[in-house]
Each structure stands twice: as structure tokens, then as C-alpha cells.
Amino acid sequence: MLGAKRIVVVKGKVLKDLLVTERNREEILASVIGPSGKLRAPTFKVGDYYVVGFNEEMYVTQLQE
Numbered sequence: 917m918l919g920a921k922r923i924v925v926v927k928g929k930v931l932k933d934l935l936v937t938e939r940n941r942e943e944i945l946a947s948v949i950g951p952s953g954k955l956r957a958p959t960f961k962v963g964d965y966y967v968v969g970f971n972e973e974m975y976v977t978q979l980q981e
Contacts, residue, residue, distance in 0.1 A: 917966050923948065925956075926969030 917923060917936075925932040925947040934944055948968045950956040959968045967975075 917944075917948075920961075920964060920966050922965040924965060924967045924974075926967070926971045926974055929971065931971070931974055 920936050922936060923934045923944055925934065932947060934940060934947065936944065948956055948959070956968050958970060959966060961967075
């Protein structure tokens with residue numbers, strides 16, 4: 917997720933919008949890594965941010981921006 921300015925993490929209906937800084941690196945990793953130890957899916961890049969996780973309603977909103 918090199919070069920990202922923010923990461924939007926979705927778990928069910930809960931959306932977490934994280935600005936990427938060195939200080940919140942551990943929080944970001946804990947949010948985007950699944951129980952298998954791998955990056956949660958789906959993950960995609962939109963402009964200068966990433967979206968991790970699935971919520972159809974959120975996808976429609978994020979992709980319209």
C-alpha cells in the first residue's frame with residue numbers, strides 16, 4: 917500500500933477511514949490483515965487511497981467520488 921494517503925477499511929457495516937502515518941502503522945496492519953495472516957479481500961486502489969473489505973453500499977459511494 918505504498919504511496920497511499922489513506923486506507924478505508926470495511927468490516928460488515930463498520931467503516932474505518934485511516935490517514936496513513938508512521939504513528940498508526942500498527943493500527944493499519946491490524947485492520948487490513950485477516951485471520952489467515954494475509955491481506956483482507958477484496959482490496960483495491962482508488963486514486964491515492966485503498967479500500968479493504970466489502971460493503972456493497974460503500975463501494976457505490978466510494979466509486980462515485
